[in-house]
Amino acid sequence: MTAFWFGVLVSIATGALVNEFCDVSPWLADKIARRAARLWSAGDSALEVEWAAVIQDCPGKLTKLFIALRFGAGAASKAQRRWLKRARARASRKPISRPGATRPIALARKLVAAVMAIIAVFALVLGIGMASFSVALFGLTLLVLSVTVGVVRFVPRPQDRSHS
Amino acid sequence: MSQGPVRITAPFLDVLEVFIAAGGAELHGWAIIKASHRGGPTVYKILERLDGMGWVSARWDDEPADPNKPRRRYYKLTGEGVTQAQLLLARHRPQRVPGSLRPALGGGPL
Numbered sequence: 001m002t003a004f005w006f007g008v009l010v011s012i013a014t015g016a017l018v019n020e021f022c023d024v025s026p027w028l029a030d031k032i033a034r035r036a037a038r039l040w041s042a043g044d045s046a047l048e049v050e051w052a053a054v055i056q057d058c059p060g061k062l063t064k065l066f067i068a069l070r071f072g073a074g075a076a077s078k079a080q081r082r083w084l085k086r087a088r089a090r091a092s093r094k095p096i097s098r099p100g101a102t103r104p105i106a107l108a109r110k111l112v113a114a115v116m117a118i119i120a121v122f123a124l125v126l127g128i129g130m131a132s133f134s135v136a137l138f139g140l141t142l143l144v145l146s147v148t149v150g151v152v153r154f155v156p157r158p159q160d161r162s163h164s
Numbered sequence: 165m166s167q168g169p170v171r172i173t174a175p176f177l178d179v180l181e182v183f184i185a186a187g188g189a190e191l192h193g194w195a196i197i198k199a200s201h202r203g204g205p206t207v208y209k210i211l212e213r214l215d216g217m218g219w220v221s222a223r224w225d226d227e228p229a230d231p232n233k234p235r236r237r238y239y240k241l242t243g244e245g246v247t248q249a250q251l252l253l254a255r256h257r258p259q260r261v262p263g264s265l266r267p268a269l270g271g272g273p274l
Contacts, residue, residue: 040208050193052234054204057194067197067204074205 022061029055029068036068036075042082113150120146175202177256179210180249183220183241190223190238211239219245 033055037048051071058064120142127136178200197207214220225236241249
């Protein structure tokens with residue numbers, strides 16, 4: 001009996017949700033189309049009105065939403081191509097690395113080495129204080145590792161690569 | 165100064181066919197999308213190209229039926245556009261004879 005009433009409730013709720021979604025979809029379609037037009041034309045309000053009119057002319061409620069989503073996908077694709085083109089142009093203008101400048105990877109390496117060294121010293125002191133051989137050994141190993149990370153250059157710099 | 169199309173694709177020819185079939189009538193965006201059976205972004209990309217080549221002219225709907233609705237924009241082939249479109253269609257799709265689709269398209273005034 002409980003399952004029966006549960007089924008009735010679920011069907012009523014599902015119906016109400018679908019109905020609500022159908023009513024909301026034209027409004028949503030209008031919003032998507034306007035946003036897509038802005039994305040497509042990089043802020044041209046005339047195209048926004050035009051695409052909103054296209055969505056208005058389109059029959060049906062869910063069809064409006066599908067058409068708007070298609071506009072959205074097209075506009076996103078165009079915006080992405082525009083962004084990639086700009087990024088490529090920027091990259092071709094800017095030198096990859098200035099001689100003498102600290103690269104982000106080098107900075108990250110130094111930071112990791114410093115953190116490892118702090119933990120290593122802490123473990124070493126703790127190991128000696130507690131007379132625990134394993135903790136002290138761990139600290140010593142980590143200290144050696146941190147020095148290695150801080151000193152050894154794993155990835156050659158671009159200027160080193162061009163010389164070799 | 166107009167220039168020829170850079171790429172002649174199937175959707176490009178479809179849109180030209182719709183304009184030729186409309187027989188000089190002005191068409192709004194949804195009418196072109198519906199008649200060409202192409203997606204909105206595809207049609208608008210082609211309209212931008214046609215506009216850049218000077219093959220189409222566009223105007224806003226001055227007297228919309230419902231002032232609360234967004235205004236439509238009507239497109240029409242220019243004189244040169246008609247000539248070039250007919251030449252292109254004759255070369256690429258000689259077997260198709262476009263009939264008048266104007267009533268179905270809901271085109272604007274001539």
